[in-house]
Amino acid sequence: MSTTVDTARDRMQLAKDAARTVGLLSDSAKRDALLAVADAIEVAADRIIAANGDDLAHGRDNGLSEGLQDRLRLDDVRVSALAAAVREIAALPDPVGRVLDERTLPSGVRLQKVSVPFGVVGAIYEARPNVTVDTTALALRSGNSVVLRGGSAALRTNAVLVAVIREALAAAGIDPQAVQTVDDFGRDGARELMHARGLVDVLVPRGSAQLIETVVTESSVPVIETGAGVVHIVLDASAPLDWARDIIVNAKVQRPSVCNAVETVLVHRDAAPRLVGPVVAALQEAGVTVHGDAEVASLAADIVPATDEDWSIEHLSLDLSMHVVDDLDAALAHIRTYSTHHTESIITADDANAERFLAEVDSAVVMANASTRFTDGGEFGFGAEVGISTQKLHARGPMGLAELTSTKWLARGAGQVRA
Amino acid sequence: MSTTVDTARDRMQLAKDAARTVGLLSDSAKRDALLAVADAIEVAADRIIAANGDDLAHGRDNGLSEGLQDRLRLDDVRVSALAAAVREIAALPDPVGRVLDERTLPSGVRLQKVSVPFGVVGAIYEARPNVTVDTTALALRSGNSVVLRGGSAALRTNAVLVAVIREALAAAGIDPQAVQTVDDFGRDGARELMHARGLVDVLVPRGSAQLIETVVTESSVPVIETGAGVVHIVLDASAPLDWARDIIVNAKVQRPSVCNAVETVLVHRDAAPRLVGPVVAALQEAGVTVHGDAEVASLAADIVPATDEDWSIEHLSLDLSMHVVDDLDAALAHIRTYSTHHTESIITADDANAERFLAEVDSAVVMANASTRFTDGGEFGFGAEVGISTQKLHARGPMGLAELTSTKWLARGAGQVRA
Structure with a gap:
């Protein structure tokens, strides 16, 4: 595990390696880790707001629209809201380990279909720092690593948010490599993420119709399309x-x-x-x-x-x-x-x-x-929303934590062979 | 609906149009249609075997391996097996219309999550006529249209099988456009199918690791990867x-x-x-x-x-x-x-x-x-197998009819608005 070379793929590999331990964490370990993350975000408010100020200044200099500046802007109230959102996600029930089907085969082999984390969730989105925090919290709550690619206008804000989250995870005894950003690789980071089949298990684009169209068309990683609503x-x-x-x-x-x-x-x-x-x-x-x-x-x-x-x-x-x-x-x-x-x-x-x-x-x-x-995860009673899927594969409509899990079949036998 | 131009996309559009009525068919209508298809296959045995003989002769002339010839070959026993497989699929319970979740919101709006057909299922596979028949029967049983792209070595066999199936559907009062092949467009047919986002809802490749890799990499239609097993x-x-x-x-x-x-x-x-x-x-x-x-x-x-x-x-x-x-x-x-x-x-x-x-x-x-x-749909008690998914999105492991459905949320209110 060399740290001398640092590419987008290296970071995705680190996320994949970390997913092994994160996927096995207990309900309470994941909850406690997220509560620690929420606290750390509040403690680091000044650092986050300072970085955000740099992003905003850079945005103003480069003609970022008022509307986009507003979505990017963080202040004390909004930082508290970030932490509160993490605490809400921490309080949700663990979506991992649910037994979804159970059957005993004629041979006596006992089958269980259980919910398991995806492994590594990728996110491509725009310059909205709350998506950085929400997506990370949702991924971790469901036992996944996450690889983030946010809008470049939020580069400095996201870098500090990711650093704060990773520090909090490390302090809680959880592998901080579970949270990765490829923001600093620019467009190449997004491209690598879309082609990281085998490293990233699912990619969730959030943002404009054009961003989603690009990801859906270009990605070889399976995508959950969250969508525009006419x-x-x-x-x-x-x-x-x-x-x-x-x-x-x-x-x-x-x-x-x-x-x-x-x-x-x-x-x-x-x-x-x-x-x-x-x-x-x-x-x-x-x-x-x-x-x-x-x-x-x-x-x-x-x-x-x-x-x-x-x-x-x-x-x-x-x-x-x-x-x-x-x-x-x-x-x-x-x-x-x-x-x-x-x-x-x-x-x-x-x-x-x-x-x-x-x-x-x-x-x-x-x-x-x-x-x-x-049509909203909160209104539907999911407690949190990963997005609203407009595709038919895997998830359709508001997605909660359950939609960030896959399944696997467990078979327990006593020497059975197929007749 | 012009029939003067006939492209792969035209046929996919016809499949999509047909999906509207096929998706609303009753359990018994779908079952009866498949029983009629099974009968028609047996009645047409000579026609099917003659076309298969042409494919085999063409294959021998072009150096098709003995193993591939064997997988391609149909005789009376194998044609009966095709019909028997369709009857088995007809006998399975309808996977459409199951209520998977139900909740009443605080406002009194009643929500139901129900299973619905995907719409149009695409299949890309090799020169195995049984996959043509199986896939079509599984798609129709779950209320879907199907667009088929089989191996070119089975071109003539598949053409007759598709014609026989469509004739039987029409006689049963079901839109025969629900079953389409793009075999006769060669590689272009496969390419169009992989890029028919918006017309085809899900693509299931079946065959060699290389075929699956190509489809997974190239397709912009969502794919269910069925897989190689090391x-x-x-x-x-x-x-x-x-x-x-x-x-x-x-x-x-x-x-x-x-x-x-x-x-x-x-x-x-x-x-x-x-x-x-x-x-x-x-x-x-x-x-x-x-x-x-x-x-x-x-x-x-x-x-x-x-x-x-x-x-x-x-x-x-x-x-x-x-x-x-x-x-x-x-x-x-x-x-x-x-x-x-x-x-x-x-x-x-x-x-x-x-x-x-x-x-x-x-x-x-x-x-x-x-x-x-x-690890097999039949052994798991699914009654039929669409393939074994090695991806984590939507379906994992042996896939039965349920995996050929999506879901939708139904909301029934009495004038409620969001507070």
């Missing part, structure tokens, strides 16, 4: 006005910048005269700009004409696209064309239409008469 | 001779050409004088050539000197590599270096060592005192 709400012919108005305003306005916010509302033609006016008025009162087709514009004031682009865009802002459709079939066809398979909801008083929608829409979460904002 | 058996210091001999002979000799056959035996130094002689003698009596290190050669006759290559090779023949190791730590280190993470077994009378081995070995199936030949 989220639809369908107002069926029978949709009650109060549900329609409350759910759409909640789904758009409560937190417009997140993936479970609604982007497009499809209105059944028979309900359009009854619903479009008051729903649009409620949205506009809440500050939303409605992009609508001609029929929407004929039923409400101040409609921005919708372009073809509006149907496929994730606004992530107080903008909403609205389209009148002939019937439920047309709504389902529109969703098939434009959905990113994250979350869709129908508002209807017709149970048969609700059940048809639930059965036919091919998305991670399909709802009837509820706000799409419920 | 399978190890460890003889601990306390291994009983009868278990050691019976299990190793069974694991090597019963069917040497399959992935769960043992390739390497690691013998604890303390047990070597007691075990190597009789185990090697039993193997040699069964026709096995033992490749051993110097220590093995000093304890038994007719040992072929092992080369470095022997430790990483999947013999798939009546050859076995044998190595004496210092202790359990050394055995675990050897397995970490050379295992393909398929199946490993320890033979021991020491429960603590057995449990340590079960905990520390990072393979899909880890055994104590049982033959590695038990």
